[in-house]
Amino acid sequence: MAEDLLGQVLAQIGGDNPRLREVITSLTTHLHGFVAEVKPTEEEWLAGLNFLVETGRWCTPRRNEFILLSDMLGLTTAVDDVNHVGPEGMTPSSVEGPFHSPAPPRELGAWISHGPERQRATSAVVHGRVLDTDGTPIPGAVLDLWQANDTGLYDSQDDSQDDGNLRALLTTGADGAYWFRSIVPSSYPVPTDGTGGKLLTAIGRHPMRPAHLHVRITADGYRPLTTHVFLAGDPYLDSDAAFAVKDELVVEPVRRETEADLRRWQMDTPFEELEFDFHLAPADWKDGAAQ
Amino acid sequence: MAEDLLGQVLAQIGGDNPRLREVITSLTTHLHGFVAEVKPTEEEWLAGLNFLVETGRWCTPRRNEFILLSDMLGLTTAVDDVNHVGPEGMTPSSVEGPFHSPAPPRELGAWISHGPERQRATSAVVHGRVLDTDGTPIPGAVLDLWQANDTGLYDSQDDSQDDGNLRALLTTGADGAYWFRSIVPSSYPVPTDGTGGKLLTAIGRHPMRPAHLHVRITADGYRPLTTHVFLAGDPYLDSDAAFAVKDELVVEPVRRETEADLRRWQMDTPFEELEFDFHLAPADWKDGAAQ
Numbered sequence: 221m222a223e224d225l226l227g228q229v230l231a232q233i234g235g236d237n238p239r240l241r242e243v244i245t246s247l248t249t250h251l252h253g254f255v256a257e258v259k260p261t262e263e264e265w266l267a268g269l270n271f272l273v274e275t276g277r278w279c280t281p282r283r284n285e286f287i288l289l290s291d292m293l294g295l296t297t298a299v300d301d302v303n304h305v306g307p308e309g310m311t312p313s314s315v316e317g318p319f320h321s322p323a324p325p326r327e328l329g330a331w332i333s334h335g336p337e338r339q340r341a342t343s344a345v346v347h348g349r350v351l352d353t354d355g356t357p358i359p360g361a362v363l364d365l366w367q368a369n370d371t372g373l374y375d376s377q378d379d380s381q382d383d384g385n386l387r388a389l390l391t392t393g394a395d396g397a398y399w400f401r402s403i404v405p406s407s408y409p410v411p412t413d414g415t416g417g418k419l420l421t422a423i424g425r426h427p428m429r430p431a432h433l434h435v436r437i438t439a440d441g442y443r444p445l446t447t448h449v450f451l452a453g454d455p456y457l458d459s460d461a462a463f464a465v466k467d468e469l470v471v472e473p474v475r476r477e478t479e480a481d482l483r484r485w486q487m488d489t490p491f492e493e494l495e496f497d498f499h500l501a502p503a504d505w506k507d508g509a510a511q
Numbered sequence: 512m513a514e515d516l517l518g519q520v521l522a523q524i525g526g527d528n529p530r531l532r533e534v535i536t537s538l539t540t541h542l543h544g545f546v547a548e549v550k551p552t553e554e555e556w557l558a559g560l561n562f563l564v565e566t567g568r569w570c571t572p573r574r575n576e577f578i579l580l581s582d583m584l585g586l587t588t589a590v591d592d593v594n595h596v597g598p599e600g601m602t603p604s605s606v607e608g609p610f611h612s613p614a615p616p617r618e619l620g621a622w623i624s625h626g627p628e629r630q631r632a633t634s635a636v637v638h639g640r641v642l643d644t645d646g647t648p649i650p651g652a653v654l655d656l657w658q659a660n661d662t663g664l665y666d667s668q669d670d671s672q673d674d675g676n677l678r679a680l681l682t683t684g685a686d687g688a689y690w691f692r693s694i695v696p697s698s699y700p701v702p703t704d705g706t707g708g709k710l711l712t713a714i715g716r717h718p719m720r721p722a723h724l725h726v727r728i729t730a731d732g733y734r735p736l737t738t739h740v741f742l743a744g745d746p747y748l749d750s751d752a753a754f755a756v757k758d759e760l761v762v763e764p765v766r767r768e769t770e771a772d773l774r775r776w777q778m779d780t781p782f783e784e785l786e787f788d789f790h791l792a793p794a795d796w797k798d799g800a801a802q
Contacts, residue, residue: 229585235715250541259593269577276567286560294520302550424526
């Protein structure tokens, strides 16, 4: 019966959930393909299974090391991509990551940095508009923003930050515009103490994510968009540990230090200006080709 | 940069271990193929990762639930198969499973059942020869045998059995022959309390393994062989939860109850005779085609 082992295994997949049958059939086929290709020794196979056991030991209610592995192999981005195909001109989505939490509503122009990082890091003015794919402004769009401080920690990871630090809910005005004041984001490493770090070391990869802001935008009549904004010039743009970078999400920071610039953006010190427009897809957009 | 996400991920795989690079490259490619094929929603992907987290929670120093999942998807057998290609006529290998432990040396003909199962179950006389692939007997071959009792438990799982019950190390005589007395093996379920059981239920599969004996044979000048012997007529032969059955490993039990049969095999009660010859490959056999 070993002549067609895979066929035997697939023939046993039943049950009353057609989607689950489809998923398990595909997963089984691809994993058998992997075994046929690399012909693991029994020691290698056991080492792989024990790596999964060890990964399980790093998981807690607040940490899912399997998500980290998924990120590091580009699988989270792959899943994001297949779910967020959109029309020409839409700002591409990017993975949400594990650090979203409820943000406080703030006025346009608000400072969202309230901790000591505001003294240590370079200041930033971030602004732009929320538009449809034709360039028409979308008033009343809500931007849910979150970023790490200059040491790479989010408020939820760091007792020295107040809840809601470096987070904001902003609502665009009649012109679709938004703006806020913050610090320039920094690159930072993903957690390396678990099996994720072990994998990166074993295949000669660094753990760094390029500097970025996170944003999730919702607006009546439009598809929600969860994405990142990255900074041009970051040394890790081409080797993001989580493979979340897309060319369209990279913005060029512009140094501003003249009296007129400071006055215009209500700043006391020189800063980087980050201007980024978001383009949302209509809520009812369907990709004919992908259906 | 999303145009070729997989290419980006593969381009980052480095490090000084070429075999690990090969394995991770293949695994990454197959997992991206899986995502492209089934297009999981984000909820489905997270459910899959959380299934792995839950699997980790079932693992202890004595239990590896990932091995059970590997067994149930036929992957353990696939790994066994790629590692045990042999010459024409060799008895096929089959997976070792998790229940091997050191066995006591016993004389040929010994009873290996010493617990109450011997009263409850049908008795068996198991015999045959260890031969090379040309049929020449191999004297001095050591058979390391283990089987479950009539409730499907091995001594290591069951406080009511003494250590070494239903286990034996037997050495073949000058004619390559072996024999022992025991109970007829029973079919039994794999553990179903963890995620392995959850998976089986979800895809409409039963957890049963057909009745079998385990054996590992070593002999000077021959490749070690780890395999199973199954019983013809078992209702689970075509749907072994662990996909370990191969046609060549199935033996037809023969009912014996005449006075002459009892005397010949030193039995007091009717029994099933199981006759099985094992054929070992030379230690230096190489599969030219597979290299």
